[in-house]
Amino acid sequence: MLLDTLARLFGGVAPVSSGKLPTPMGLIVPHAGYVYSGAVAAQGYAAMAKRGKPDWVIVLGTNHTGLGRPISIAQDGAWRTPLGDVPIAVKIANQLVKRGFPVAEAAFLHEHSIEVQLPFLQYLFGTDIPFVPVCVMLPEFSALATAGARLAEVVRGTNGAVIVSSDFTHYEPDGMARELDREAIERILMLDAPGFYHLVVRKRMSICGAGAITILLTAAMELGWQETNLVSYRTSGDVTGDRSTVVGYAAITLERSTDA
Numbered sequence: 001m002l003l004d005t006l007a008r009l010f011g012g013v014a015p016v017s018s019g020k021l022p023t024p025m026g027l028i029v030p031h032a033g034y035v036y037s038g039a040v041a042a043q044g045y046a047a048m049a050k051r052g053k054p055d056w057v058i059v060l061g062t063n064h065t066g067l068g069r070p071i072s073i074a075q076d077g078a079w080r081t082p083l084g085d086v087p088i089a090v091k092i093a094n095q096l097v098k099r100g101f102p103v104a105e106a107a108f109l110h111e112h113s114i115e116v117q118l119p120f121l122q123y124l125f126g127t128d129i130p131f132v133p134v135c136v137m138l139p140e141f142s143a144l145a146t147a148g149a150r151l152a153e154v155v156r157g158t159n160g161a162v163i164v165s166s167d168f169t170h171y172e173p174d175g176m177a178r179e180l181d182r183e184a185i186e187r188i189l190m191l192d193a194p195g196f197y198h199l200v201v202r203k204r205m206s207i208c209g210a211g212a213i214t215i216l217l218t219a220a221m222e223l224g225w226q227e228t229n230l231v232s233y234r235t236s237g238d239v240t241g242d243r244s245t246v247v248g249y250a251a252i253t254l255e256r257s258t259d260a
Contacts, residue, residue: 015124020053021051021052055160062135063113063137069104073101073104082119083122114135174244193214193218228253233250
């Protein structure tokens with residue numbers, strides 16, 4: 001059933017390039033139920049897959065539970081989905097730990113934001129594609145900026161990908177959600193990490209992966225990923241027809257310009 005769902009979301013064709021991802025890149029995708037946000041996520045993954053297969057993936061997930069540390073990493077083992085076991089990329093995880101990412105397994109006990117991304121990766125790139133799970137709350141900007149700079153050190157010169165798992169505005173009328181998300185996405189597309197972070201804090205925005213997005217934006221600036229693209233944006237109202245209270249979903253790519 002899961003394979004059928006993924007095949008339907010990708011239109012029956014896995015849009016994978018025959019080669020490796022030529023340079024590292026970033027991707028923001030949602031993590032709601034596949035019936036609500038799966039189409040947006042699939043469009044984001046398709047945009048990445050057309051560029052090539054990453055050697056490994058770091059998934060910066062939302063911390064919905066408050067367990068673990070403000071930024072938490074799992075260092076070894078494997079995660080199981082209905083499609084098979086996905087191994088943690090131990091070498092990459094160790095490099096992040098050496099740069100200050102705390103190991104805190106508790107953060108992953110009841111958290112779904114990372115695991116819902118794994119079937120997309122398995123469907124496109126093989127069931128055993130290595131990944132690193134990182135769970136992120138919303139600490140002070142300085143902590144997130146430091147993590148982004150350290151992340152960039154690990155990613156630079158590789159063929160890896162960094163994925164942020166985040167939904168956008170939660171439980172607002174459709175028009176309001178779209179306006180709030182427009183403001184936030186504008187700052188993401190400008191790679192304005194402090195501007196995005198302080199907008200979220202000032203307006204008390206309900207973007208659940210705001211901390212993870214801030215880390216990605218900081219890393220993107222360090223890595224020279226100047227090309228950003230909003231691949232898809234929808235709200236749950238586009239699926240249910242109920243626009244009285246919705247959740248926003250966006251897929252955004254970040255990468256080095258082909259002209260650079």
